[in-house]
Amino acid sequence: MLDQIDLSILALLRKNSRLQWKDIGEQVHLSGQAVGNRIRRMEEQGIIQGYTTLIDxxxxxxxxxxxxxxxxxxxxxxxxxxxxxxxxxxxxxxxxxxxxxxxxxxxxxxxxxxxxxxxxxxxxxxxxxxxxxxxxx
Structure with missing residues (x-):
C-alpha cells in the first residue's frame, strides 16, 4: 500500500523523472537512500513501469x-x-x-x-x- 510519502515521490517523478534521489529526499524529508529504496519497491511492484523522455x-x-x-x-x-x-x-x-x-x-x-x-x-x-x-x- 502506498503512503503519503510514496505519493509525493511519484508526483515529483511525474514532473521530472531525472530528479536525483537526494533532491527528492530533501522535498519529502527522507535520505536519498530511503527514497531509492521506496522507488525500487514501487518498480518491483509494477507501480513505476518505466521512465520516459518528452520530446517536442x-x-x-x-x-x-x-x-x-x-x-x-x-x-x-x-x-x-x-x-x-x-x-x-x-x-x-x-x-x-x-x-x-x-x-x-x-x-x-x-x-x-x-x-x-x-x-x-x-x-x-x-x-x-x-x-x-x-x-x-
Whole structure:
C-alpha cells in the first residue's frame, strides 16, 4: 500500500523523472537512500513501469496531430488491435466507452499522409477525425 510519502515521490517523478534521489529526499524529508529504496519497491511492484523522455516533436519535424475516433463494424477487434500496434503514426490508442470504440492520437507529416492513413482504416469501420490546433498539456 502506498503512503503519503510514496505519493509525493511519484508526483515529483511525474514532473521530472531525472530528479536525483537526494533532491527528492530533501522535498519529502527522507535520505536519498530511503527514497531509492521506496522507488525500487514501487518498480518491483509494477507501480513505476518505466521512465520516459518528452520530446517536442514539432521542433524536430513539423507534423499534423489528428484525433481519430473509430466506429468498428465488427465485434472481432483482433485485426484492428494488430493494425494499431503496427502503425508508427499512432502515438496513442485507447479502447473507449461512449461514442465510438477506439480513440487514437495520430501524427502524420501532412494532409496526404493523413488521407493514406484514413484509407487504411476503412476496412475496419468508420471514423471521425479532429485536427489538433495546439497542444495545451
Amino acid at each position: 516533436e514539432s521542433k524536430i519535424a513539423p507534423f499534423l496531430t489528428a484525433l481519430v475516433t473509430m466506429f468498428m463494424t465488427t465485434t472481432d477487434h483482433s485485426l484492428f488491435t494488430r493494425f494499431i500496434k503496427s502503425r508508427s503514426e499512432i502515438v496513442e490508442a485507447h479502447r473507449i466507452s461512449g461514442e465510438g470504440c477506439y480513440t487514437m492520437v495520430v501524427h502524420v507529416p501532412d494532409q496526404e499522409a493523413l488521407n493514406h492513413f484514413l484509407d487504411a482504416l476503412l476496412p475496419f469501420g468508420n471514423y471521425r477525425v479532429n485536427l489538433s490546433i495546439s497542444k495545451l498539456k
